[in-house]
Amino acid sequence: MTYREAVRAALRQALRSDPHVFLMGEDVGRYGGAFAVSHGLLEEFGPERIRDTPLSESTFVGAGIGAALGGMRPIVEIMTVNFSLLALDQIVNNAATLRHMSGGQFNVPLVVRMATGGGRQLAAQHSHSLEGWYAHVPGIKVLAPATVPDAYGMLLAALREPDPVFIFEHATLYPLEGELKEETGSMDITRAAVRRQGRDVTLITYGGSLGKTMEAAGRLAKDGVEAEVIDLRTLRPLDTPTIIDSVARTHRAVVVDEAWRTGSFAAEISAQIVEKAFDELDAPVMRVCSEEVPMPYAKHLEEAALPQVEDIVGAAKRIVS
Amino acid sequence: MTKEKIRETILRALGQIAPEADLAQIKPNLRFRDQLDIDSMDMLNFIIAIHKELKIEIPEADYPKLLTLDDCMEYLASRKGPEAK
């Protein structure tokens, strides 16, 4: 099963089991979803529950908030994270604030999904990784499933949350093949996952960078460096204890994040480690991030801009003496 | 001032500059420097301590008269005058 099919299976599962669930977004219906995630759902659930929207990101996200306030369980799909900027007002000023601003009277059980990340030669308006911006905002949860089981189980878990959840699906992951066990259901979204154990250095990553990081760990092992790989899974709330536990064992950390380095979520991870595990560090915390450039179109330039396996290996080796 | 008082004063001053020394073992006719591993700065601090305790001025020229316990006793007794018996 692919990551795409896993998301679709979760959507289908949710739509079947809860009549309050509906999906809306640009081209989720007749087109079948820009990434074909919702392909076939319109036929099964009809246009009331699989709603094509106008290109009005702010308003269909706001309508999702309103529908959630009004008792529904909306899932809003935004085509890419770059487009979500048109809805930032609704997300940051309304979705994230309503529970607090109303003194706890209202909550917004809304799930918003969107594609993120580069690597597909879509240039500077379709390729960025801005999930770190969202993780800055209290009042919302930010998930970044990186595997087929997580794509399925974390979406189901998001639909059980009483507060807004934003799911970032790295677009290069959709064709990823993986096994989804029969018994997989809603899963814990508060914990990071250790994807590989090691004693020499901790590689911390999430989403679309997990594959590259695992490959880097494999190469490091050939050179005698045993790297531990942490998949954050959820950026907010961040599972800091898992990170700190690992760094306390390896004493070295490399953060791999496809976003730009400056003011990045990688910077947040790095700061958490320095604040909470300073005395465990035997080397500076390294960050492997995208170059500070809008994503270029040409393949060789895009590859140069994005973190690559060699960059991760290099960063790890620089701090493992 | 009795000889005993002067002796006590000297040993107390030595104790301040060389706290680890066993003062009971001090030989009265040997130089402090050779017994206690002290240097000129320690000696200076010793003289300052004596000066403070006994309230007497000790000219620099008299420093060589303060190198052993016996010399010290003699010099200080002479300086503190008739009381010392």
Next chain:
Amino acid sequence: MDRDHGLFLLREMLRIRRFEEKAAEMYSLQKIRGFLHLYIGEEATGVGAMQAFTADDAVVATYREHGHALARGMPAGTLMAEMFGKATGCSHGHGGSMHFFDKSRRFYGGYAIVGGGLPIAAGLALADKLQGRPAITACYFGDGAVAEGEFHESMNLAALWKLPVVFLCENNLYAMGTALARHQAQTDISLKAGSYGVASSAVDGMDVLAVEAAARQAADFVRGGNGPYLLELRTYRFRAHSMADPDLYRTKQEIEEWKKRDPILLFQAQLREWKLLTDSDAARIDEEVSAEIDEAVRFAEAGPWEPAEQLLDDVQEQGHAAP
């Protein structure tokens, strides 16, 4: 014209007027801090339009929402306490003047990003429609919001999906200090609805009966499953935009001209003309309203502060939220 209803409308408008006057006083004494936007002059739009909605309907308001909240039936004391920042406030002191909420009255809040409430109103209407409930949504906003993309997107979406929303544009002619003609090429707001296939009309917002009648008509249209309706309420605010506003962008003469059409004075005169209001009625109502407002201040004054230890309690549901 039913006398009881007439006196009720008068009392409702007077409650808002006295409440706002007291709020200004409390602001000058620093009991109320932050921003304070007063509704004085616009009482007929809030009170008149609210008559068209039932307790089952939803209401979305703006940052100038004291009048909407009072007209919706929220107790003056909880509103004053909110502005005092007290735990007994309608939003536990988290929101202040611009963010009144009341779940029990389906009052979905004051929104301080101009235009931000319109998509939410569309969503509330969508929820009612999808769940087969007969409820509709009242969405107040000002003339300034008409310049926002969310106004146009929401008109379109509501019309496209035939959502049961009454859009109530309180056009007081100024977006903060920018006159309507200085930010809109087409100053007839009701006309804008046509291009989205939204039914619309405009009404004199200083005439509470006219507002009520127009709003009932709009609400009936929406309840009939015909999709949304845009009702433009032409009004004027007598006070400056906020307490810090020196009112440099309009003339004293203009304000005085509008004050001649004070909705409360106009309606009192009409009631007297119809022999529905006596001097003793007027005095009694004024006295009762003043007492209610004084009691609201006492309530606000007496209320406790929310303990700072609870600062993070309402960010996410407890048990789900991790720091």
Next chain:
Amino acid sequence: MAQFVMPQLGADMSAGKLLRWRKKVGDRVKRGDIIADVETDKADIEVEVFNAGVIDKILVQPGERVPVGTPLAIISEEGEAEKASVSPEALAGPPPAAPPAPVLPPVIPLRTVRLHISPAARKLATDHGIDPAAITGSGPGGRITLEDVQRAVQAKAAQPAPEAEVDRQTRMRQAIAAAMARSKREIPHYYLSTTIDMNRAMAWIAQANLKRSVEERLVYGVLLLKAVALALRETPELNSVWSDGKAIPSADVHVGVAISLRGGGLVAPALHHTDRQSLDELMKNFRDLVQRARAGSLRSSELGDPTITVTSLGEQGVETVFGIIYPPQVALVGFGKLVERPWSFEGQIVSRPVITATLSADHRVSDGHRGGLFLAAIERKLQAPDTL
């Protein structure tokens, strides 16, 4: 009776200036009347009154700027007797606090020398009572890593458990061993020597001490320290720290004084700003430093930041010292014993007290020519003791 106060007219307003009164004493006002104009940081605003009555007293005059909440006028209510018994001050309550005077941040001197060690390594070393300065770093740029400390811990564990005192001495020995071994391994030393006539200096000191009480008397050692400190100003490269492959000149002169400890061992704490202290201050601080060094109560800053070291072994009778530089410093000055020697002076052979000064210097940083100039400067300074 009511007070009319400077109103809050905006979220960010803390004070306002009264521009003009629209009403005067004796005027009748009603709720909502414009009573005055107030200037805020943003604009001039007409302010209204919330009480009906007669203006009884005006407390603030046009042009005055007062904090929000300050009473501006007293309004007596209708029928109220004019002679109000309550003073305006009592009504006003305590006046708003004046803004605090700006507090200048304290000037914190920079530390000139810092150990290159990872946090984890530092913690492990502390946990095992190991002096990190005694460990040679193997990490990038010579950083001491966790592994380096782990090796030191193992080495320590391999030794028989010593008595506490022996342990302290062993540690000090180890620290000296590590620092000196590193110095000899890394620093290409060169050595220069000169003999200095101390006649004038000793005569000056004898004269000076005549007027001084016992505590104030100087020893010639402080003249040597001051002369070294002043000479460094002429050859600042010798007052440097070697870091990451280059010499970084130190802004300040902190001469480290080698002090031998009873029972063995050595420390070289700094006399801060040696060049800026008078001889009297230097004497007092030097004496204090020796006493504290031997009592084991030195401050970490004194141990951490000397910019050059001076060692004097004259007490032991040696005439010439060939010292080893204490890294990351780049120079060390040695003095031998003050001895009477035949000396040629204006064509005559005379007996003079002389002392041999030596310089050990880092050839990566300075050359013999500059080192020679430095020793010559020390000699020159000692010939003019009254200028020290």
